Amino acid sequence: MTWRTELERAAARLREAAGAADRAERLLVDAASRLAADDTERRRSELAERLSAAAAGAASGWLGDDLARTDPNTPPRTEAPDAEAVRIGTALLDDAPAFPALAGLLGKGHLVCGGDAADPRVAGMLQSLLVRVTAAHPNLELSLVDGVTLGQVFAPATALVDAGIAAPVATDHLALGRVLTAAEKRLTELRDIAARGQSIADRPYHLIVIAGLPPEVGKSTRERLAALAHAGPSARCHLVLCGWRHLPHREPLPAIEHATYLDVGDEVRLGSLPLPVVLDAPPPPALARNVFGSRARQRREAGELSVADLVPEELWTESSRNGLTTVIGRDQAGHTAGGDVEVSFDDATPHWLIGGRTGGGKTVFLLDVLYGLATRYSPDELELYLLDFKEGVSFTEFTPSPLDPSWIPHVRAVGVESDREYGVAVLSALRAELTRRAGLMKRAGATRLARLRELRPDVRLPRIVAVVDEFHVLFAGNDRLAGEAVAHLEELARKGRSYGVHLVLASQTISGIEALYSKKDSIFGQFPLRVALPGAKHLLDEGNDAAVESVGQAVINDAGGLKGRNRTCRFPDASSADDLLAQLRRDLWERRDSDEEPVVFRGFDEQHLGSDPRFAALAPTHAPRALVGRAVDVHMSTVGYQFDRSPGRHLAVVGTSVVAADVLTSAAVSLAHQHEPGAVEFQVAATAAGAEEIARDLVEELKALGHECRELEPGTILTAPRGRPVYLVWFGADGADGQPGTLRDLLLHGPATGAHVIGWWRGARRFLDDIGGSAGREHVAGVVALNIAANDLAAITGGYERSWDARANRCLVIDRHAGTETLAVPYVRPGRLDEVVETR
Numbered sequence: 001m002t003w004r005t006e007l008e009r010a011a012a013r014l015r016e017a018a019g020a021a022d023r024a025e026r027l028l029v030d031a032a033s034r035l036a037a038d039d040t041e042r043r044r045s046e047l048a049e050r051l052s053a054a055a056a057g058a059a060s061g062w063l064g065d066d067l068a069r070t071d072p073n074t075p076p077r078t079e080a081p082d083a084e085a086v087r088i089g090t091a092l093l094d095d096a097p098a099f100p101a102l103a104g105l106l107g108k109g110h111l112v113c114g115g116d117a118a119d120p121r122v123a124g125m126l127q128s129l130l131v132r133v134t135a136a137h138p139n140l141e142l143s144l145v146d147g148v149t150l151g152q153v154f155a156p157a158t159a160l161v162d163a164g165i166a167a168p169v170a171t172d173h174l175a176l177g178r179v180l181t182a183a184e185k186r187l188t189e190l191r192d193i194a195a196r197g198q199s200i201a202d203r204p205y206h207l208i209v210i211a212g213l214p215p216e217v218g219k220s221t222r223e224r225l226a227a228l229a230h231a232g233p234s235a236r237c238h239l240v241l242c243g244w245r246h247l248p249h250r251e252p253l254p255a256i257e258h259a260t261y262l263d264v265g266d267e268v269r270l271g272s273l274p275l276p277v278v279l280d281a282p283p284p285p286a287l288a289r290n291v292f293g294s295r296a297r298q299r300r301e302a303g304e305l306s307v308a309d310l311v312p313e314e315l316w317t318e319s320s321r322n323g324l325t326t327v328i329g330r331d332q333a334g335h336t337a338g339g340d341v342e343v344s345f346d347d348a349t350p351h352w353l354i355g356g357r358t359g360g361g362k363t364v365f366l367l368d369v370l371y372g373l374a375t376r377y378s379p380d381e382l383e384l385y386l387l388d389f390k391e392g393v394s395f396t397e398f399t400p401s402p403l404d405p406s407w408i409p410h411v412r413a414v415g416v417e418s419d420r421e422y423g424v425a426v427l428s429a430l431r432a433e434l435t436r437r438a439g440l441m442k443r444a445g446a447t448r449l450a451r452l453r454e455l456r457p458d459v460r461l462p463r464i465v466a467v468v469d470e471f472h473v474l475f476a477g478n479d480r481l482a483g484e485a486v487a488h489l490e491e492l493a494r495k496g497r498s499y500g501v502h503l504v505l506a507s508q509t510i511s512g513i514e515a516l517y518s519k520k521d522s523i524f525g526q527f528p529l530r531v532a533l534p535g536a537k538h539l540l541d542e543g544n545d546a547a548v549e550s551v552g553q554a555v556i557n558d559a560g561g562l563k564g565r566n567r568t569c570r571f572p573d574a575s576s577a578d579d580l581l582a583q584l585r586r587d588l589w590e591r592r593d594s595d596e597e598p599v600v601f602r603g604f605d606e607q608h609l610g611s612d613p614r615f616a617a618l619a620p621t622h623a624p625r626a627l628v629g630r631a632v633d634v635h636m637s638t639v640g641y642q643f644d645r646s647p648g649r650h651l652a653v654v655g656t657s658v659v660a661a662d663v664l665t666s667a668a669v670s671l672a673h674q675h676e677p678g679a680v681e682f683q684v685a686a687t688a689a690g691a692e693e694i695a696r697d698l699v700e701e702l703k704a705l706g707h708e709c710r711e712l713e714p715g716t717i718l719t720a721p722r723g724r725p726v727y728l729v730w731f732g733a734d735g736a737d738g739q740p741g742t743l744r745d746l747l748l749h750g751p752a753t754g755a756h757v758i759g760w761w762r763g764a765r766r767f768l769d770d771i772g773g774s775a776g777r778e779h780v781a782g783v784v785a786l787n788i789a790a791n792d793l794a795a796i797t798g799g800y801e802r803s804w805d806a807r808a809n810r811c812l813v814i815d816r817h818a819g820t821e822t823l824a825v826p827y828v829r830p831g832r833l834d835e836v837v838e839t840r
């Protein structure tokens with residue numbers, strides 16, 4: 001066979017082999033080796049042409065074209081190429097460029113080069129190779145290592161790093177170690193997926209480009225590289241490994257399998273190609289800019305949803321029968337880059353645990369979820385309880401405000417800077433709802449919420465989502481309250497799935513939760529959906545070290561933190577979409593079918609008698625109640641103390657805080673609204689310094705309401721005649737006006753004749769003395785404790801079980817007869833909290 005015939009055949013086979021780089025390379029080598037010295041120039045150039053054409057078939061477009069002649073504005077490919085070969089230079093025939101020199105890379109093997117990027121020929125080749133593979137492969141992950149030029153060689157590709165397509169360039173052996181660890185982990189994951197019989201063909205290629213090994217690299221790193229090279233191609237991992245050369249006095253280099261070797265000496269040789277090669281020069285800067293810039297842009301666009309993308313086209317079309325689902329972001333791990341990531345409350349993931357440091361994006365993530373859900377499901381399908389224990393305004397935007405009277409109609413209660421008691425009250429109310437639903441189910445013979453909804457279409461059974469932000473605060477004291485919180489959470493976590501009550505617990509850490517820690521398995525095991533934000537600790541399984549660094553990213557794991565079940569996604573920034581969200585809120589609000597506003601508990605708010613709707617509704621009654629404040633409970637119920645004719649129906653407000661005077665005023669004014677004018681008399685005494693003005697204002701107000709009202713002077717307070725039922729409102733009763741005996745007599749016998757004392761005692765011990773010590777406790781059944789210490793309170797009441805922690809803007813309302821103790825926010829005169837700095 002003449003060389004010509006052979007060439008014909010070789011060229012034909014090359015055409016067939018287009019796309020199969022190894023065959024292309026082999027055939028090129030075969031054919032080229034037959035170029036006899038005595039061939040005519042014409043024949044030689046004909047052969048070179050044919051080889052060029054064949055090479056073009058094996059690596060076309062971005063992978064094979066001459067970049068210097070490529071229009072800088074050529075767009076990168078949108079689909080993955082078939083070809084596995086990439087051009088790295090040009091083979092020379094008689095010192096003239098003859099045909100492209102190719103190496104099998106992505107989908108095929110590795111390129112290994114003895115020289116490194118300190119050699120400008122290698123640097124140029126690497127830069128053009130990077131442009132080629134980036135432009136040709138739309139779905140590519142890169143790791144860049146440069147131990148010889150400190151990252152200089154990769155400077156043109158900075159846009160890829162910024163967009164997360166490439167990790168920041170590793171320039172020392174430690175960083176190289178991290179690159180290898182990540183690659184090994186990825187490789188194991190893909191191998192596991194493939195082992196399960198699932199395809200990995202849609203996963204991105206991972207290309208590790210090492211422009212030169214850092215000097216400290218030792219034997220073990222080299223062996224890791226060789227092992228990676230061995231296993232890499234079957235898990236879509238490939239290497240371009242420069243600086244892979246034997247050093248004197250060092251152990252021999254391990255062999256790199258699946259590699260095409262590039263020898264860069266005076267002459268450059270590629271694999272077994274018998275001709276010298278000139279490596280590609282750096283690409284034109286404009287071309288590199290375009291390719292890297294376009295890819296970065298595409299990746300950002302594909303990887304990000306805007307807040308508007310979280311909202312469905314039509315509002316409230318979904319049913320929560322089988323669960324709740326919303327979109328939270330786009331997959332970022334690259335596995336299915338661009339795929340929407342959904343999160344659900346359903347049988348598989350009934351409860352969620354969210355972790356992340358302060359400023360890590362917890363609130364934004366929660367807002368994204370809440371808006372996503374509230375736009376998909378109507379208030380008949382979904383109810384929300386939102387609790388936030390930190391200082392901040394996380395959930396206030398869901399509630400009406402003077403600036404924006406709209407609210408999200410799904411929201412039943414919101415706690416901002418909540419007390420732990422409020423949190424426990426909400427959990428307890430949810431537990432009561434569990435019990436109610438359990439009863440409904442039993443009676444209907446259903447075992448699942450979905451079935452119950454079918455059987456009882458007449459009953460409203462929305463799914464309930466309760467969000468507790470900074471939930472560790474609930475357990476802060478490791479005390480009785482913490483115990484109650486744990487008990488509630490355990491019950492809700494265990495049974496919520498069946499009854500459609502779902503919990504979202506968010507915290508900076510779950511490790512510090514002492515009360516739960518010993519029961520970590522039992523409680524947190526009920527929270528299969530884990531959301532790890534930057535700084536999250538102990539949220540995923542021990543072996544699962546997935547982590548995100550940049551705010552706006554989350555690792556979502558739907559298997560209790562199990563390794564291999566992570567999805568990394570970017571979620572949109574709800575905090576920068578104020579206008580859109582305000583409009584959305586208004587749209588939702590306008591669709592509401594009830595005007596019932598959510599209860600908003602803001603721990604720092606003043607409570608005013610005048611703005612309590614229950615005060616406005618007061619009317620004359622036989623069982624009047626002195627209103628003193630709003631309870632720290634889910635509905636912020638009004639706390640009152642009832643007066644009747646039984647012994648002991650008096651009310652003592654105890655504490656040095658001037659808030660006591662406001663409580664007295666509220667009690668008296670609210671009572672005045674419950675008696676017909678003239679039916680009772682009010683007697684007002686002010687013996688506490690500073691209370692005179694308040695007392696005078698009260699007298700004015702009572703008179704304006706049509707009541708008879710007498711101001712009493714010291715010395716006559718307990719002896720003034722009482723012609724009809726009377727309330728003695730006494731600002732500063734300490735010392736009993738010098739007549740403790742008379743006071744005790746009044747306390748004991750007054751109620752039977754309609755005479756009640758409403759007094760402010762500044763000192764707890766003084767109060768106890770005045771009423772006759774512990775024996776007199778029964779004579780004053782009502783106590784509002786303000787800033788008094790727990791032991792003083794115990795002395796007053798006889799010390800039954802409580803954990804009173806006196807603090808500003810709170811009081812404990814005790815009714816000994818009813819056996820109740822209610823934590824409340826006392827009514828104050830508007831602006832009072834700005835005036836007083838309370839002390840114990």
Ligand SMILES: Nc1ncnc2c1ncn2[C@@H]1O[C@H](COP(=O)(O)OP(=O)(O)OP(=O)(O)O)[C@@H](O)[C@H]1O
Nearest residue numbers: 357358359360361362363364551552571572573575
């Ligand atoms: N998805 C996002 N994209 C861009 N920026 C974000 C994103 N999420 C949060 N941020 C930024 O981070 C800031 C802090 O977020 P966020 O308030 O949610 O943190 P947090 O974890 O709730 O913090 P803290 O506990 O201190 O309130 C936001 O104001 C916002 O600027």
